[in-house]
Amino acid sequence: MKIITTIEQLTVHITAIKKANKSIGLVPTMGYLHEGHMALATAAREENDIVIMSLFVNPAQFGPNEDYERYPRDLERDAKIAEKVGVDFLFAPTVEEMYPTNGGIQIIAGPQSKILCGATRPGHFDGVLKIVTKLFHLTLPTQAYFGQKDAQQLAIIETLVRDYNFPLAIRSVPIVREEDGLAKSSRNVFLTEQQRLQAPVIQQALDLAKRHYLKNGDILWATKLATEHIEYNATGKMDYLQMLSYPDLTEVTEQTDKVLLAAAVYFGKTRLIDNIIFQRKGE
Numbered sequence: 394m395k396i397i398t399t400i401e402q403l404t405v406h407i408t409a410i411k412k413a414n415k416s417i418g419l420v421p422t423m424g425y426l427h428e429g430h431m432a433l434a435t436a437a438r439e440e441n442d443i444v445i446m447s448l449f450v451n452p453a454q455f456g457p458n459e460d461y462e463r464y465p466r467d468l469e470r471d472a473k474i475a476e477k478v479g480v481d482f483l484f485a486p487t488v489e490e491m492y493p494t495n496g497g498i499q500i501i502a503g504p505q506s507k508i509l510c511g512a513t514r515p516g517h518f519d520g521v522l523k524i525v526t527k528l529f530h531l532t533l534p535t536q537a538y539f540g541q542k543d544a545q546q547l548a549i550i551e552t553l554v555r556d557y558n559f560p561l562a563i564r565s566v567p568i569v570r571e572e573d574g575l576a577k578s579s580r581n582v583f584l585t586e587q588q589r590l591q592a593p594v595i596q597q598a599l600d601l602a603k604r605h606y607l608k609n610g611d612i613l614w615a616t617k618l619a620t621e622h623i624e625y626n627a628t629g630k631m632d633y634l635q636m637l638s639y640p641d642l643t644e645v646t647e648q649t650d651k652v653l654l655a656a657a658v659y660f661g662k663t664r665l666i667d668n669i670i671f672q673r674k675g676e
């Protein structure tokens with residue numbers, strides 16, 4: 394595996410790969426790798442000739458009072474993990490390398506970005522689209538891999554790619570969980586022992602809401618029950634727990650096929666997200 398830190402080096406490799414007519418699988422990450430990222434890389438490894446993983450804590454998607462500074466970083470550790478799962482190129486640029494100028498041109502995400510995480514993190518998805526657009530242009534992937542844990546992000550990136558005719562396919566990978574159901578996340582390292590024990594309530598609550606909704610069809614009641622389940626069983630503070638049509642992220646109606654039940658909960662300063670996606674009329 395080669396570690397690359399500059400756009401110039403990356404371009405040399407991409408040009409050679411394209412010339413050899415090889416397919417490229419891109420796995421964008423912010424590093425501090427865990428089994429969730431490894432599942433993305435494994436899927437990319439199976440489906441492409443060349444796998445490129447990017448590792449970049451993107452300042453553009455963090456708000457001023459968020460955890461950009463304290464986000465966990467460990468390039469040496471990540472490089473070992475990436476190599477093990479068969480990544481060919483690890484692209485780990487600096488902020489100056491990615492954002493050397495600010496010409497003021499922005500990519501603004503649409504209505505899908507104003508709710509759920511976007512309501513709490515204004516501008517977050519604009520920052521995500523900024524970096525993924527750059528990564529798509531720099532790596533020219535045949536396919537790019539994203540996790541369903543960030544279901545809203547996935548839906549917004551799919552919209553960008555569809556509406557702006559990016560010549561690549563978006564591949565989504567199911568959520569990888571700890572044995573007790575907690576979704577794997579780089580931010581889990583920030584949890585205290587007590588918070589870590591409580592954190593699986595998020596998934597339990599989402600399951601409860603799903604079962605209740607499929608039985609009674611009452612969204613308000615299902616989401617209220619699930620919210621209370623978290624509030625009763627954990628010290629975490631609710632950000633949101635909502636049920637929406639997926640992937641458009643609008644209100645659930647009789648026409649809705651797939652439903653997203655998503656939650657974000659603060660454990661101290663650590664904000665965890667999780668979701669489940671299911672057929673409105675049951676599997």
Ligand SMILES: Nc1ncnc2c1ncn2[C@@H]1O[C@H](COP(=O)(O)OP(=O)(O)OP(=O)(O)O)[C@@H](O)[C@H]1O
Pocket residue numbers: 421422423424428429430432433538539540541542543566567568569570576577578579580581
């Ligand atoms: N548990 C998981 N299962 C599947 N995919 C995941 C999981 N966790 C992260 N991913 C995916 O990995 C990619 C990179 O995510 P990122 O580097 O932000 O990791 P993260 O663990 O989600 O970080 P954090 O939870 O702290 O935001 C994203 O496409 C994300 O959806």
Ligand SMILES: CC(C)(CO)[C@@H](O)C(=O)[O-]
Pocket residue numbers: 421422423449451454521524525543546
């Ligand atoms: C897609 C991404 C790597 C862009 O910084 C990030 O939002 C993430 O890790 O999900």
Ligand code: BAL
Pocket residue numbers: 423454455543
């Ligand atoms: N996986 C989402 C990245 C973020 O929290 O900024």
